[in-house]
Amino acid sequence: MRKTILTISLFVVASLCFNSCATLFGKKTHALAVGSDPSGADVYVNGFKMGTTPVELNLKGDKSYTIEYRKEGYESITRVVNTKVGAGWIVLDVLGGLIPVVIDAATGNWNKLDQDAVNAVLEEQQ
Template identity: 30%
Template structure:
């Protein structure tokens, strides 16, 4: 009777150990995060005093960061710009609760100790800095010659806005979602509505023009770009952007945190 009891205890202990080992495999220790800001901006983890990333000439930087329990404080600095701190917050991820079910207290403790119980609350953080009023960089910037058909907010009405060139950036969690876009016009006699057109899957990062016939700086406020993101097993998500505002910012971008469908 005693031998049977000992065997039962050994089996239960071994099973718990196996489940705990498997449970911790559901979460990764690192997470990919993209930063958006002024090219040349350096990001430093203030707690560990180490460089995390540097914004590339295209205005973005993507890196893998080790997950941790508390928020990460990032110092962003660039010559001629005001140094600022940005918080990269954390939140408990769904897989952690599955680990508790499979691994119990041991699995929970392992994920908590390694920081894997949490994830950074965003995969895209805007760290754009403000220049000093008398910054030298502002005086030495060489204007880029305008290409035929290019419009800027300093050139309203001189050329057609349909050729405006902007940076497009869209990402999602999880990635691999299909991205569609269409034009919604409040002035259909000048700018026509369009059907949805497929762009690519997330992450999307490219420089391209609107190519919207009839668009100009006068009617751009009455035109909207609709971005739809879809992925099997998740709810569709839609965001809309005012075209005039996008031209002024020289960018159209967004991040979509997809929600699983409830069956």
């Protein structure tokens, strides 16, 4: 019985030491609301069609994205969505020691999108 408790305790301690806050509790994808005026524009993310406005996309927070709006009779518009580091994760990782900081920095799990929504006003072609 004592050996089992010791094994479980060591497992819990190791799990806490070799993981980090953002890796354990952070979101893997982030919602991005994409809209346009007029609506009905095709939305391309990094060159791949992802839907028609209005649309909500779930994107990874550790990458930057190029959002392109295309609609017949209108000029195409491009927007860029970048990443930013969640300051709260950094504070929690620093309190946890060096290992959580290294893990979250290496995995990019403390990153998130710098915007929750992207909108564009399309102009008619001349």
